[in-house]
Amino acid sequence: MIITLIGYMGSGKSLIASQLSKEINLPIIDTDFEISKRNNRSIGQIFETKGELYFRRQEKEILEEILATHENLILSVGGGTPCYYNNMELLNSSTHTVFLQASVSTLTRNLLLNKNKRPLISRISDEELPEFIAKHLFERNIFYTQAQTTIITDGKTPEEITLEIKEKIFR
Numbered sequence: 104m105i106i107t108l109i110g111y112m113g114s115g116k117s118l119i120a121s122q123l124s125k126e127i128n129l130p131i132i133d134t135d136f137e138i139s140k141r142n143n144r145s146i147g148q149i150f151e152t153k154g155e156l157y158f159r160r161q162e163k164e165i166l167e168e169i170l171a172t173h174e175n176l177i178l179s180v181g182g183g184t185p186c187y188y189n190n191m192e193l194l195n196s197s198t199h200t201v202f203l204q205a206s207v208s209t210l211t212r213n214l215l216l217n218k219n220k221r222p223l224i225s226r227i228s229d230e231e232l233p234e235f236i237a238k239h240l241f242e243r244n245i246f247y248t249q250a251q252t253t254i255i256t257d258g259k260t261p262e263e264i265t266l267e268i269k270e271k272i273f274r
């Protein structure tokens with residue numbers, strides 16, 4: 104089984120992936136990490152030198168490769184992955200998709216801690232960040248809400264979130 108964690112930047116996909124991986128004993132693949140490795144550059148550098156369109160194509164290509172070559176996995180994708188090409192459809196048809204749904208205030212709190220690594224928000228001022236997230240999330244929710252399972256993460260610990268995922272998937 105492949106479990107794909109989706110959600111906005113700062114929703115805790117990587118953290119929950121590693122927690123879940125330990126508990127159900129499945130390996131993790133993180134698409135951002137794979138893209139970065141393949142290009143020998145950070146995600147920020149890729150956006151800067153090659154542009155977002157190149158990044159989105161890489162994202163698509165790597166996603167297709169991973170899905171064609173793995174059967175048991177926890178897949179952590181970038182916040183934008185479900186929103187481009189037909190990625191959400193592809194993920195829903197070949198994996199179990201889990202949307203980590205967090206409020207704008209939770210996302211803002213998490214993202215203020217490390218905005219710099221994320222090219223889409225690195226130039227937005229701290230004051231303007233909540234409004235940006237609210238608008239961006241509104242656009243992306245059309246995709247995120249197509250997930251097979253949704254977990255509301257606000258105020259929950261990684262342990263609680265992981266337990267809820269296991270309960271919903273393996274019930």
Ligand code: S3P
Pocket residue numbers: 110111112113116135146180181182183184220221222223
């Ligand atoms: C992006 C999210 C990032 C990364 C890139 C673009 C997005 O991943 O893929 O900066 O479009 O939301 P995280 O969700 O892990 O921050």
